[in-house]
Amino acid sequence: MILTCMNPVVAAAPALMVVDRPGLRAEIRRIAAAADRRVDERALPVGRHDWMGASVVLLDTAAARECAAARCPRRPGVLLVTEDEPGLPDWQTATAVGAEQVLALPDAAEALIAAFAANAHGGGGRGVVVAVAGACGGAGASTLAAAIALTAARRRFRPRTLLLDAAPFGGGLDLLLGLEKAPGPRWPDLAVEHGRVAADALHAALPGIGGITVLACTRDGSAPAPPPTAVRAVLDAVRGAGDLLVCDLSTERGAHADQLLDAADLVVLIAPAQLRAVAAAEPTTTRLRTRNPNLALLVRGPAPGGLRPADIATALDLPLLHTMRALPALSHQLERGGLPLHARHPLHRAATAVLGVLTSTGAPPRSGCTAPREPIRHAFAAQRPKPPETAVDPVAPHDVPAGPAVTPLMPEPGRR
The missing domain is CATH 3.40.50.300 (P-loop containing nucleotide triphosphate hydrolases)
Structure with missing residues (x-):
């Protein structure tokens, strides 16, 4: 059973990192530690509960491309991270996966810390x-x-x-x-x-x-x-x-x-x-x-x-x-x-x-x-x-049972 923390005072939801390059992973760990944020590291493919339960999803370009191909649904807090200045393929992949930002680390460390703070308690909402x-x-x-x-x-x-x-x-x-x-x-x-x-x-x-x-x-x-x-x-x-x-x-x-x-x-x-x-x-x-x-x-x-x-x-x-x-x-x-x-x-x-x-x-x-x-x-x-x-008995054809009078749900036009 998967339960989601409903009390933001108790704990912040962990971030999810799917990044292949060791140097980039180490930089994200350093920034997360500075922001007092736990990061769960995962390999592809990404599970449904990990994707929707994380506060922030951090993807490199290759992982973002795979997640987009797997039709991972749009959600807040998805970030594409790079070691170098992002190029056109990075931006195209970010658009495909629904990333909110493309961050080149370590230069964009402050932006990543801000993203951690803005998405502290899960990106999927409770709807x-x-x-x-x-x-x-x-x-x-x-x-x-x-x-x-x-x-x-x-x-x-x-x-x-x-x-x-x-x-x-x-x-x-x-x-x-x-x-x-x-x-x-x-x-x-x-x-x-x-x-x-x-x-x-x-x-x-x-x-x-x-x-x-x-x-x-x-x-x-x-x-x-x-x-x-x-x-x-x-x-x-x-x-x-x-x-x-x-x-x-x-x-x-x-x-x-x-x-x-x-x-x-x-x-x-x-x-x-x-x-x-x-x-x-x-x-x-x-x-x-x-x-x-x-x-x-x-x-x-x-x-x-x-x-x-x-x-x-x-x-x-x-x-x-x-x-x-x-x-x-x-x-x-x-x-x-x-x-x-x-x-x-x-x-x-x-x-x-x-x-x-x-x-x-x-x-x-x-x-x-x-x-x-x-x-x-x-x-x-x-x-x-x-x-x-x-098996249960066959579904038998009979009318609505006797009970309280049916209250129509047909208001006057426009009445809410």
Whole structure:
């Protein structure tokens, strides 16, 4: 279990150094000692927890080139260090890996000490990113993502929650939540200057409902996919502010989807308990797992052929996070009254199960390099699908259970 120190008075997070030249390593050790900073020395490839848990990441040009090729995500506090005056290849590599500065040592010793001080307690922030993918079209990824976001906001899981629409041809999460007439920017309206956006400004500008803000796609086809620069800016803003980002990937592919998968602390694959859906889930699982090993399965009914959730998990070689029964009345409820989320509703229970995984370690998990990708030790990480003889009963088709009246989450347009 990886725990991150939350008290900056207790200890400063160590810096990470991946440098090959002995002379440069010795100089960094000397400067770190002067700054009273511990430095962990690592060889390539860089592990995900090392990358995201370090206060500062110090790379030489060769290491930076490898980390960029491995798609290590952008984070604050990455520095490229050289012994000589940096040249064009050094600057190009620094841009590729997302380095904030290029420092020629020992001349730039004071700048390195300042970087140690500015990034004393970890560069990855405390924000959490969850991505929800569908095994096939209509699997329910958008609805589940919305349920996770709304449930998290009610529980005050993080200071703020942003629901991000990454499926430009999915009809729009604003429409799902009754915000289609609410003022505020959608993806094409999001102007990102210098690759950054302030989290406070983002939450203040976006339409909201039920304690969450929503960044939705448009329905006019003007912007087929969120631009990578804007996606990166939103990810950095949410993580840096300690907020929760819930991404609706549905069945989307492309550069923006890869960015979100790379950054996610948890990827949830929702699959209907139907033969064709499971067949579609097999290549989807392979694709998702190559981007992020922190992948869990949520199975929903109905199961017309009697497929059992544990059997589906075994076939896909995925840990079974949760099973949700059929909700034949859900479409009607969404059309007429909003998303039902009382405590006994299956959607609420599914969302609670997802959030429970993220809190089971006692600290928000960290995402990191995609190669190699080390699975975070989540509560489900050690689980393997149960053998068929101990599998749970098939998902049976039946309606929403009796319980408290459903409170619609459909405000007047523009009401937050």
